[in-house]
Amino acid sequence: MLADNHVHLEKGPYTLDWLEQFVAQADRRGMEELGIVEHFYRFVESKPCLYNDRIAPKQTQHLEAYLELMALAQQKGWPVKTGLEVDYIPGKEDAIRKALKGLPLDFVIGSVHWLGDWCFDGDPESWEGRDLEAVYREYYDVLAQAVESKLFDVLGHPGNIAYFGHRADVTAITRIENEWLARIKRHRICIEVNTGGLLRPARSLFPRVDLLRRIRIANFDISFASDAHAPEDVGHAFAETQQLVKQINFNCACRFRRRKPRLVSI
Numbered sequence: 255m256l257a258d259n260h261v262h263l264e265k266g267p268y269t270l271d272w273l274e275q276f277v278a279q280a281d282r283r284g285m286e287e288l289g290i291v292e293h294f295y296r297f298v299e300s301k302p303c304l305y306n307d308r309i310a311p312k313q314t315q316h317l318e319a320y321l322e323l324m325a326l327a328q329q330k331g332w333p334v335k336t337g338l339e340v341d342y343i344p345g346k347e348d349a350i351r352k353a354l355k356g357l358p359l360d361f362v363i364g365s366v367h368w369l370g371d372w373c374f375d376g377d378p379e380s381w382e383g384r385d386l387e388a389v390y391r392e393y394y395d396v397l398a399q400a401v402e403s404k405l406f407d408v409l410g411h412p413g414n415i416a417y418f419g420h421r422a423d424v425t426a427i428t429r430i431e432n433e434w435l436a437r438i439k440r441h442r443i444c445i446e447v448n449t450g451g452l453l454r455p456a457r458s459l460f461p462r463v464d465l466l467r468r469i470r471i472a473n474f475d476i477s478f479a480s481d482a483h484a485p486e487d488v489g490h491a492f493a494e495t496q497q498l499v500k501q502i503n504f505n506c507a508c509r510f511r512r513r514k515p516r517l518v519s520i
C-alpha cells in the first residue's frame with residue numbers, strides 16, 4: 255500500500271475538521287498513510303530562511319498551530335505524518351538548520367522554487383526572454399546543492415523547472431540532468447515522484463519518466479507525492495504511477511517517522 259507524502263492543508267484552517275477531509279480521501283483512495291507538508295514559508299518562523307517582498311505578505315502563520323494540530327491527529331491514531339516543504343536557498347543552510355532544530359517533524363522535503371530572487375513557478379510571463387539552457391543549468395546546480403546540504407529527507411519534485419512547460423533542447427536537458435545525477439549519486443536522499451505536475455501546465459510527472467529511469471539506475475529510493483492542495487487531489491494518479499514505477503523496477507517506497515526513513519514494499 256502507498257503513502258502520499260506531499261499534501262498541503264494551506265487552503266483551509268488548522269482544524270481537525272479540515273484535516274479529516276484529506277484523511278478521508280486518502281482512505282477512499284486506498285492510501286495507508288498521509289504525509290502533510292506545509293510550505294515552511296507561510297510561517298513567521300521561516301523569515302531568516304526566506305524573505306523578500308513577494309513572500310513577506312504570506313508569512314503570517316505560526317508553526318505552533320500547525321504542529322499542535324498534527325500532534326492531536328496523531329494522538330487520535332490518525333494515519334498522518336508531520337512534515338514541512340522547505341525552500342532551499344543557497345547560503346541559507348545554517349538558518350534552515352537552526353529553524354528546523356528540535357521541531358517534532360517526521361520528515362522534511364527540500365524543494366527548489368527560487369533561482370536567486372526569481373520564483374520560476376509563480377508567473378509564466380517572468381520567463382520571457384530567458385536563456386532556457388542557462389536556466390536549466392542553474393536549476394540543477396541549486397538542486398544539487400539542496401542534496402549536498404544534507405538538510406532534507408526528501409528531494410521535492412526534481413524537474414519542476416518545467417512547471418509552465420518551458421524546456422531547453424532535449425539533448426542539453428539530458429546532459430545537464432546526467433551531470434546532476436553523477437554529482438549527487440553518493441548522497442542518500444529519497445527522491446519524490448510528484449504527480450502534481452500532471453494537473454499543472456507542464457502536464458508531466460516530476461521527475462519526467464526518462465529521468466526517473468536514470469534515478470532508478472543511480473539507486474535512489476523514492477516516495478510518492480501528489481502535491482495536493484485540496485482533499486480531492488490526495489493520491490491523484492497514484493495507481494498508474496505505481497504501475498509505472500514498478501515497471502522501472504522500483505519495489506519499495508520510503509515512509510518516515512521522526513526523520514528516520516523506512517522502506518515499504520509497493
Ligand SMILES: [Zn+2]
Pocket residue numbers: 339365367410411
Ligand atoms: Zn513545491
Ligand SMILES: [Zn+2]
Pocket residue numbers: 260262339481
Ligand atoms: Zn508542495
